[in-house]
Amino acid sequence: MKFGKTPDEIENERKRTLVFAFSAIGTLLLCIFGVVSLTQGRVVLFYVLFLFIAIVLAVSFVIKKTPHIRPASLFLSSTLLCLTWYLLLSGGADGSGVYWTYSLSMLMVILAGPKVGSIYMGLYLLVSLVFILGPFSFVYNYSNAEVTRIIASSVALYVLILTSELIRIGSYDAISEASENHRHLANTDPLTGLLNRSGIMVALKKGTLKKSAIMAILDIDEFKSVNDSYGHDFGDLVLVRLSRVLTDNVKGGDLTVRWGGEEFLLVFYDISMDSSKMLMNKIKDEFEKIVFNRNDTTLSVTFSAGLAIFDDISTFDATIKLADERLYHAKNTGRNKIIADDELHAVTMKEAQA
Numbered sequence: 001m002k003f004g005k006t007p008d009e010i011e012n013e014r015k016r017t018l019v020f021a022f023s024a025i026g027t028l029l030l031c032i033f034g035v036v037s038l039t040q041g042r043v044v045l046f047y048v049l050f051l052f053i054a055i056v057l058a059v060s061f062v063i064k065k066t067p068h069i070r071p072a073s074l075f076l077s078s079t080l081l082c083l084t085w086y087l088l089l090s091g092g093a094d095g096s097g098v099y100w101t102y103s104l105s106m107l108m109v110i111l112a113g114p115k116v117g118s119i120y121m122g123l124y125l126l127v128s129l130v131f132i133l134g135p136f137s138f139v140y141n142y143s144n145a146e147v148t149r150i151i152a153s154s155v156a157l158y159v160l161i162l163t164s165e166l167i168r169i170g171s172y173d174a175i176s177e178a179s180e181n182h183r184h185l186a187n188t189d190p191l192t193g194l195l196n197r198s199g200i201m202v203a204l205k206k207g208t209l210k211k212s213a214i215m216a217i218l219d220i221d222e223f224k225s226v227n228d229s230y231g232h233d234f235g236d237l238v239l240v241r242l243s244r245v246l247t248d249n250v251k252g253g254d255l256t257v258r259w260g261g262e263e264f265l266l267v268f269y270d271i272s273m274d275s276s277k278m279l280m281n282k283i284k285d286e287f288e289k290i291v292f293n294r295n296d297t298t299l300s301v302t303f304s305a306g307l308a309i310f311d312d313i314s315t316f317d318a319t320i321k322l323a324d325e326r327l328y329h330a331k332n333t334g335r336n337k338i339i340a341d342d343e344l345h346a347v348t349m350k351e352a353q354a
């Protein structure tokens with residue numbers, strides 16, 4: 001089953017697209033205001049606007065190149081906060097600089113996120129109030145009614161945008177959780193909790209094969225007669241116990257897979273063929289020692305396994321085929337054994353790939 005991008009990747013892309021869209025629109029508007037300011041003789045305003053255009057373009061370039069857009073987004077929001085302060089306090093063109101405050105409400109939620117955005121907005125309103133109401137000659141002279149309107153409308157706009165963003169985040173989280181659950185179910189065997197066939201492909205594609213690995217395919221011996229004699233539920237119990245023994249014996253990065261029915265597949269990383277054969281024999285002995293009780297009788301169950309070197313994901317099918325051949329060799333020569341005939345590897349691998 002194909003799931004495409006993860007929720008985190010989708011969210012990251014959404015933020016990246018938003019930053020680009022706002023940068024493009026913001027740059028265009030600032031360009032127009034800058035040129036108008038210049039024609040009206042407001043040279044300082046012209047330089048300030050073009051300085052911010054340069055910063056916005058530089059940050060957009062960085063965001064395009066980096067996979068982690070959070071630091072760049074925070075830098076961009078801090079920069080826009082400073083621009084808004086400048087426009088509000090200086091008045092921009094005849095007091096119209098205050099209108100930029102409204103876009104800041106939206107940009108803070110989108111670029112900085114609800115939490116940091118709220119801190120920035122609170123800081124913005126507090127500092128702005130102190131300067132507007134204080135005895136500072138360089139601050140544009142707003143009337144009391146204008147100050148009240150600026151603060152009230154900024155807060156109202158920010159609260160509305162914040163509420164809609166929090167509702168969006170709530171629904172997005174619920175959808176993401178459902179999607180992650182489906183992804184997990186699609187890649188996991190429900191009985192044992194191990195990876196299933198599609199799960200191993202996802203795991204292999206995620207982590208490229210470092211060095212070489214060893215693949216083992218194991219199959220429970222005479223499992224049909226276990227099922228026939230003691231019932232399918234008991235057979236399930238045996239499968240679950242074997243999966244526990246396997247997971248208890250592998251390292252963190254190794255893969256443990258229910259390949260199908262009573263067959264399991266293991267991928268051991270950073271280990272030699274000799275060591276993995278020893279490990280498989282240890283697992284085999286541990287499993288054989290488990291005493292299962294059923295209907296006043298006790299029994300022990302065994303498995304056989306075939307091992308093969310797994311060099312590269314492109315040789316996955318050929319490696320399985322080779323490990324399978326060794327497994328069936330183990331079955332045909334008495335069962336309850338591990339076969340890892342490495343000398344045959346080169347020759348048989350060639351045949352398997354042919």
Ligand SMILES: Nc1nc2c(ncn2[C@@H]2O[C@H](COP(=O)(O)OP(=O)(O)OP(=O)(O)O)[C@@H](O)[C@H]2O)c(=O)[nH]1
Binds near residue numbers: 224231261
């Ligand atoms: N209980 C249980 N049995 C299963 C499950 N999946 C497959 N089986 C059984 O596994 C058995 C496999 O039997 P065979 O393929 O004949 O192999 P075997 O009896 O183990 O014989 P060898 O492999 O030659 O040692 C069948 O009886 C299947 O029904 C499962 O999920 N639960």
